[in-house]
Amino acid sequence: MILINYPDRDQWAEILQRPALDTANLFDTVQTIIDRVRKEGDKAVLTYESMFDKVELDTFIVSEEEIAEAEKLVSVELKAAIYLAKKNIETFHAAQRFEGKKVETIAGVTCWQKAVGIEKVGLYIPGGTAPLFSTVLMLAVPAKLAGCKEIVLCSPPGRDGKIHPAVLFAARVAGVSKIYKAGGVQAIAAMAYGTESVPKVYKIFGPGNQYVTAAKQLVSLRDVAIDMPAGPSEVEVLADETANPVFVAADLLSQAEHGVDSQAMLITTSEKLQKEVMYEVERQLGYLPRRDIASKALANSKLILVKNIKEALEITNVYAPEHLIVQTKDYQAIAEQVVNAGSVFLGPLSPESAGDYASGTNHTLPTNGYAKAYSGVSLDSFIRKITFQEITPEGMRAIGPAIEVMAANEQLDAHKNAVTVRLDALNK
Template sequence: MKIIRYPEPAQWEELLRRPALDVATLNDTVRTVLQEVRTRGDEAVKDFEERFDHVRLDSLSVSEAEWAEAETLVSEELKEALRQAHANIEKFHAAQRFESRPVTVTEGVTCWQKYVPIEKVGLYIPGGTAPLFSTVLMLATPARIAGCGEIVLCTPPNREGKIHPAILYAARVAGVSKIFKAGGVQAIGAMAYGTESVPKVYKIFGPGNQYVTAAKQQVSLHDVAIDMPAGPSEVEVLADETSRADFVAADLLSQAEHGVDSQVLLVTTSETLIPQVVAEVERQLAQLPRQEIASRALESSKIILVRDRAEALALTNRYAPEHLIIETADYLELAQGVVNAGSVFLGSYTPESAGDYASGTNHTLPTNGYATAYSGVNLDSYHRKITFQELTPEGVRRIGRTVEVMAANEHLDAHKNAMTLRLNSLKS
């Protein structure tokens, strides 16, 4: 990890820049794959599965026999963990239900909202180097609570053409309708356009690498809505002289092991903490099975020493981290000043992994600085709010002239006439 001491604000933009691929080349590749899936459907998805995931599939659908087999392959201990995590996620998201109430804005004019679930949603579950069955719970549980009619899930198979059994078990627990063996850009294209096997959905959810993020952004221009531009994962830890170096190091490594393009950042007001954390990172890294992945992620990660807590907070809000862990003595006070973050973990005993798995909050969050404008996935993500309004004759009398004047001044005479006719009808 690179150590930077007391950077000036003018340096922050460059200092906080995320690692990135050649976007021009990336977008060209994504565009080509999406076009093939749009025109050739299942066959294109199978071809790209063979090319990228190194497996030739006879069918994209997960069969009932595969669902049943998965049930027998997942340990009872993991099943219980998944059920407990699901219960917590369900409880937290169910509490987010919206209750509409009519509002009389003036006598005779009533407005209200209707909460309507998105009928068809697509969930993307990354494969790669780890089976993210936890993401199944995070995406499917609120979709079911919301009342989405069809919940479609795509995830890449292994080289034997099988989906990890824990992903299938989690999908059954959380209420997924259909699962398909497709990963990466081809999976996003299949859900966006629909194929012979994969239904077209109205909104796509789920994290992924930069190719998946680019694919989601491209299909969102014309064909389908997306949750957010969620790319490679990241964490920032805020620490001071009271922080435990072993906890801080563990939190940094828990994010670094996600992937080589992950980024971890330590912002601290304590010079003495830095060598302690560096030593702990080296010690714990040597014990990790995924140390090669974590080591490569650490190459683009940083430790930043700042002058005081105000500067630490300003730097944090500029960075807008996906995950923010505040391990300072005054973490509750410091948290009041956080305005840009996906999810915040407070105190020394709240690791990011709690939110990743079982505390109940959602771990599908905005990355790459998008926390300045996007929320993480929540129950609202699976709904639309349709507005309704009703005017009585008294309501027409109350706001009719206002509508006429505004329409006339926008030179929209037909708009004005629609109200004028009603006003005149009340004079007779």
């Protein structure tokens, strides 16, 4: 990790840079795969599964028998943990249900909104170095609550031609409709355009590598919505002299083990804590099975010493971290001043891991500074709000003349006429 002491404000932009994720240079390759899947359907998906995931499949549809078999392979302890996490995620997201109210904007003019679930959604669950069954819950549970009629899931199979049992179990528990053994660009293309086996969806959710990110960007230009821009995962710990260095180091390492391009940052007002965390990171790193991955991620990570809490908050809001852990004496007061962050964890006993798994909040969050403009996945991500309005004779008389004047001044005479004919009819 890199030690940085008392950086000037004009240095902030440079020291807060993320690991570069330039997907533009992948677009040609990714577009070729997308076009072939769009043209050849299932045949292209199976070809790319052989090419990229090194598995020969007769079909990539996951059968009921495979799901039943997977359930037997998941331990009782993990099943109980998945059920507990599902309940908490469900409880938190159910509280976000939209209640539309009818509003009379002027006498005789009533307007309101109705929330409707997106009918078909696609969930992408990465394979790679870890089975992310927690992401299944984070995406499928709110989709089910929102009333999505068809929830499609794609995840790459292992060399044995199967999806990890915990992923299949979580999908069944959360209410996924259809599951497919497909990864990478071919999975995104299949959900975006549909194949003989995979239904076309209206919005695609889920994290992935740079190829998946590029594919989501390309298909979203014209053909399907996506959840948000995505990049490598990241955490910032904002801490003062009261923070526990063992806890802080553990939090930084929990992020670093995600992937070699992850970033872990400490912003602190205490030089003593900075040095203690540096030592603790090295000590705890030696015990981690994924220490090779974490070590590479730590090369992108920094321990930054600042003058005071005010400056710590300012630099935090400039960085706009995906995850922000606040370990300070007055963390509740600090929390009120956070304006740019994906998800915030307050106090010494609130690790990022809680939000990643079982506290109830969603772990699908904006990265790469997008927290300045985007929210994490929520119930709203899976719904559309449709507006309605009803105008009575009283209402038309009240707003009709104003509409006529505005339309005339925009030189849209047909708009004006649509009101004029109604006013004439009312005045007869």
